[in-house]
Amino acid sequence: xxxxxxxxxxxxxxxxxxxxxxxxxxxxxxxxxxxxxxxxxxxxxxxxxxxxxxxxxxxxxxxxxxxxxxxxxxxxxxxxxxxxxxxxxxxxxxxxxxxxxxxxxxx
Amino acid sequence: xxxxxxxxxxxxxxxxxxxxxxxxxxxxxxxxxxxxxxxxxxxxxxxxxxxxxxxxxxxxxxxxxxxxxxxxxxxxxxxxxxxxxxxxxxxxxxxxxxxxxxxxxxxxxxxxxxxxxxxx
Numbered sequence: 001x002x003x004x005x006x007x008x009x010x011x012x013x014x015x016x017x018x019x020x021x022x023x024x025x026x027x028x029x030x031x032x033x034x035x036x037x038x039x040x041x042x043x044x045x046x047x048x049x050x051x052x053x054x055x056x057x058x059x060x061x062x063x064x065x066x067x068x069x070x071x072x073x074x075x076x077x078x079x080x081x082x083x084x085x086x087x088x089x090x091x092x093x094x095x096x097x098x099x100x101x102x103x104x105x106x107x
Numbered sequence: 108x109x110x111x112x113x114x115x116x117x118x119x120x121x122x123x124x125x126x127x128x129x130x131x132x133x134x135x136x137x138x139x140x141x142x143x144x145x146x147x148x149x150x151x152x153x154x155x156x157x158x159x160x161x162x163x164x165x166x167x168x169x170x171x172x173x174x175x176x177x178x179x180x181x182x183x184x185x186x187x188x189x190x191x192x193x194x195x196x197x198x199x200x201x202x203x204x205x206x207x208x209x210x211x212x213x214x215x216x217x218x219x220x221x222x223x224x225x226x227x
Contacts, residue, residue, distance in 0.1 A: 001168075034213035036152075043201055043217035044152065050212055087152055091211045094165045096142070096154040
């Protein structure tokens with residue numbers, strides 16, 4: 001199975017800050033990576049797929065990059081509604097696997 | 108409106124069985140790849156199973172041989188039959204629609220989840 005490791009596990013930031021979250025795969029997954037946002041008690045929401053493609057309706061302050069084993073999610077200017085937990089997920093092979101999550105908290 | 112609504116969760120004793128349902132609206136389940144994803148209390152996301160539009164299926168090792176994914180095209184509904192339940196199966200279970208191209212790109216539509224608690 002492909003293990004997905006996210007870092008940091010949590011980050012404290014202020015509105016307007018640039019936030020970067022890293023996801024590392026235990027083996028190469030080409031560009032088959034997605035990012036999700038989850039708020040407490042809610043279902044995950046797809047933000048980005050195939051590393052850098054923005055899902056319809058997702059603000060352009062979210063961006064993704066990377067390939068192979070190392071990937072990043074960047075929020076260019078953090079907004080109040082962005083405080084949430086973010087998960088990466090590899091789509092290269094079964095079983096599909098998720099990272100452990102990064103909680104973005106208010107500083 | 109594109110929507111998924113799960114039901115069927117509850118409290119069940121270890122070794123018991125439960126069937127979860129996921130009713131879709133706004134799109135056709137049989138034309139899509141559909142997954143179940145679970146989240147244990149305070150934990151991360153764990154993919155459980157997928158059913159292809161062609162009816163092929165895959166399972167996580169943790170549920171293989173105990174869980175069965177299926178669908179009823181006439182009801183536009185996805186199911187997860189869960190047998191031999193264990194305490195570690197306790198979680199919120201979400202169904203999700205998969206975006207598909209060369210691979211499963213991601214899961215673009217999610218249900219709100221149904222809670223399964225396995226406890227004596």
